[in-house]
Amino acid sequence: MKRGMLWSFVCAVLLVGMAGAPAAPAGDMELINGIDANFPPFSYVDKNGNPDGFDVQAVNWIAEEMGFKVTHKPIDWDAIIPSLRAEKIDMIASGMSITEKRKEQVAFTNPYWTITQVLVVPEDSNLTVEQILSDGNKVGVQRGTSEAKWIQENLIKKEGRDFELVMYDSAPLSVEDVVNGRIVAAAMDDAPAVDAVKKKPVKILGRFGMPDESFGYAVRKEDKELLETLNEGLRRLMASPYWEELKSKYEL
Amino acid sequence: MPASIDAILDALPYLLQGSLVTIGVVLGAMGLGLLIGVSLALGQVYGPRPLGVPIGLYIWFFRGVPLLVLLFLFYFGLFSLMGLNLSAFAVAAIVLGLISAAYQSQIFRGAILSLPEGQLKAARALGMSDTRAIVSVVLPQALRLSIPGWSNEYSIVLKDSAVAYALGVAEVMARAHFVATRTYEHLPLYVAAGMIFLILTFLGTRGLRMLEDKVRIPGYSR
Numbered sequence: 001m002k003r004g005m006l007w008s009f010v011c012a013v014l015l016v017g018m019a020g021a022p023a024a025p026a027g028d029m030e031l032i033n034g035i036d037a038n039f040p041p042f043s044y045v046d047k048n049g050n051p052d053g054f055d056v057q058a059v060n061w062i063a064e065e066m067g068f069k070v071t072h073k074p075i076d077w078d079a080i081i082p083s084l085r086a087e088k089i090d091m092i093a094s095g096m097s098i099t100e101k102r103k104e105q106v107a108f109t110n111p112y113w114t115i116t117q118v119l120v121v122p123e124d125s126n127l128t129v130e131q132i133l134s135d136g137n138k139v140g141v142q143r144g145t146s147e148a149k150w151i152q153e154n155l156i157k158k159e160g161r162d163f164e165l166v167m168y169d170s171a172p173l174s175v176e177d178v179v180n181g182r183i184v185a186a187a188m189d190d191a192p193a194v195d196a197v198k199k200k201p202v203k204i205l206g207r208f209g210m211p212d213e214s215f216g217y218a219v220r221k222e223d224k225e226l227l228e229t230l231n232e233g234l235r236r237l238m239a240s241p242y243w244e245e246l247k248s249k250y251e252l
Numbered sequence: 253m254p255a256s257i258d259a260i261l262d263a264l265p266y267l268l269q270g271s272l273v274t275i276g277v278v279l280g281a282m283g284l285g286l287l288i289g290v291s292l293a294l295g296q297v298y299g300p301r302p303l304g305v306p307i308g309l310y311i312w313f314f315r316g317v318p319l320l321v322l323l324f325l326f327y328f329g330l331f332s333l334m335g336l337n338l339s340a341f342a343v344a345a346i347v348l349g350l351i352s353a354a355y356q357s358q359i360f361r362g363a364i365l366s367l368p369e370g371q372l373k374a375a376r377a378l379g380m381s382d383t384r385a386i387v388s389v390v391l392p393q394a395l396r397l398s399i400p401g402w403s404n405e406y407s408i409v410l411k412d413s414a415v416a417y418a419l420g421v422a423e424v425m426a427r428a429h430f431v432a433t434r435t436y437e438h439l440p441l442y443v444a445a446g447m448i449f450l451i452l453t454f455l456g457t458r459g460l461r462m463l464e465d466k467v468r469i470p471g472y473s474r
Contacts, residue, residue, distance in 0.1 A: 034420075038433040045430040049266045049422075074430065075420040079324070083420070086328045087337070172433040199436040 030069040031226075033059050034089035037074035038170035040195050041250040042095035042215075045074060054250040055093045058112075059217075061242055062233030077170075078144045081105055084220060091226065095189065097146040097213040107221045109230045111214030112238065117147045119185040119205045120193050122178055129208050132185045133161050140174030140186040143167040147187050150210050175200055191252055256440035263431040263441060270427040271448050277345045277413045277423065278456075282406060284349025289356030290391070296357065297364050298386060307357075314354035319415050322347050327419050344416035352409050359401035363394040396467055403460040407453045414449075424448050 035043035035051055043053040051072035063070040075083050080096075083089050084106060097115065098108045119129060119139075132139065133155060141148040148167065155161050166183055168174040174186035175196045185205065188196075193204050217234070219226050237243055246252075292310065295303050314322070327343045338346070367390060375385035417426035428445035432438040 037430045040434055044434045045427075046434070047262065047266070049269065049427070073420055074422060074426070076418045079328075079418055079420070082324075082328050086332050088327075088340070088420075170429070170433055172436060173438065175436070176438050196436070 031090040035094040092218040098216045106218040108216035113215040117210040123201045138183040140183040259437035260444045270424040274423040280345030281348035285352030288353035292357035293360035311354040340419035363397035399464040
C-alpha cells in the first residue's frame with residue numbers, strides 16, 4: 001500500500017510533466033510576429049495580458065487586409081533575431097531600427113517610422129548633453145539596441161569621450177535608475193521617452209548626435225514573398241485613414 | 253503606497269496565470285530530472301565501471317554550463333539542428349530537467365549509499381535477482397530518503413525557471429516585467445512576483461514534507 005502510493009506519486013509527477021509539454025505548433029498559415037513586450041507604445045502587453053501597441057495593431061490591420069493570420073509572441077530583445085532565423089517566429093514588427101549590421105542577418109520592409117534618439121534626465125537636472133557625456137558620468141541604455149551600439153562605436157571609441165555606458169534589460173528600467181540617481185541620463189528612442197515623461201519625474205533633454213533611424217519589419221532573407229506582402233500591406237495601411245487613427249491612439 | 257497596491261492587484265490575475273506556466277515548467281523539469289537522475293544514480297552505484305565515465309561527463313557538463321547558455325544551445329542549436337521545432341515552454345522544461353537530473357542524481361546516489369550494505373546480500377540470500385533487489389529493496393528506501401534533498405532541488409528549479417523568459421516563455425517574472433514596463437511600477441510588481449515564488453516554494457516544500465511523513469515506514473528510523 002505504502003509503496004503503491006510512492007509510485008503513484010512518481011507516475012503522477014511524470015505524467016503531469018509530459019502533459020505540460022505541448023506538441024509543436026501545427027503547420028497552418030498562421031504567422032508569428034515576435035515582439036519586444038517592453039517597448040511601449042510600439043509593442044507591449046496590455047492589462048489582460050494581450051499584446052498591444054502601435055506595431056501590433058498595425059500588423060493586425062495588414063494581416064486582415066492581405067489575408068493572413070498573425071499572433072504576437074513576446075520575446076527577449078537579445079534573442080529576437082536568433083528566434084527569427086531559427087524559425088521560431090516569422091517576422092519582427094516591434095520598433096526595430098533598420099541598420100546595416102542587422103541587414104546582414106535579416107531582410108527589412110520599407111521604413112514606416114522615423115525615430116530620433118534622445119537623452120532622458122531627471123526633471124530637475126540642469127546638465128547639458130556635453131556635460132553628461134563627460135566627467136566619467138554613467139549613462140544608461142537598453143542592451144542590444146542600435147543606440148547602444150552607436151554610442152559605443154562612435155562616442156566612446158571614436159571620440160574617446162569620458163563617460164560610462166550602463167546596460168539595462170529595457171528602456172523603462174534605465175529610466176527607473178535615472179530616477180534613482182544611479183545614472184545621470186538614459187539614451188533611448190523618442191517614443192518610449194515620451195511615454196516615460198508621462199509616468200515618471202523625468203524630462204527629455206534632447207538629441208546626442210546620433211543620426212535618425214527608421215523602423216521596418218524584419219523577416220528572414222529567404223521569405224521574399226512575405227516581404228512583398230508586408231511591403232504592400234504597409235503601403236496600403238499608410239495610405240488609409242487608420243494610419244492616422246493609430247498614431248493618435250498611441251500618442252505618437 | 254495605495255498606488256502600488258493598486259498596481260499589484262491590477263496585475264495579479266495576469267501574474268497568477270503566469271504561475272501556471274511556471275508550475276508547468278517546474279513539474280516537467282522535476283519529473284524528467286527524477287527519471288534521468290535515478291537512472292544516473294543507479295548507473296553510478298551499480299553499473300559497470302566504464303559506465304561511470306559518460307555519467308560523470310553528463311553530470312560535469314550539466315552542472316558546469318550556465319542555464320542561459322544551455323537554454324540558447326538547445327533552443328536555437330541542438331533541437332533546431334535535429335529538426336525538432338519544440339516550443340520554448342517544452343525546451344525550458346527539458347533543459348531544466350536535464351540540469352536538475354545532474355543534481356538529483358547526486359541526491360539519489362547519496363541516499364542509496366546511505367543504506368546498509370548488508371541489505372543487498374540479504375536480498376540475494378533470499379533468492380532475489382540484483383535488479384529485483386534494487387527495485388524492491390533499495391529504491392523504495394532511497395527515494396524516501398531523497399525527499400528532503402529533493403525539496404531543496406524543487407525550490408532551486410522553481411527559481412531557475414524564471415530564466416526561461418529569455419526564450420519567450422511568459423512565466424511569472426516575464427509577466428511582472430511586462431506590466432512594469434507599461435505602468436512604470438517596477439518595484440511593486442517585482443515584490444508581487446517575489447511573493448508568488450515564496451508561496452509556490454511554500455506549497456511545494458510543504459507538500460513534499462507531507463509526502464515524507466505519509467510514506468514513512470512506521471517503526472523504521474528516518
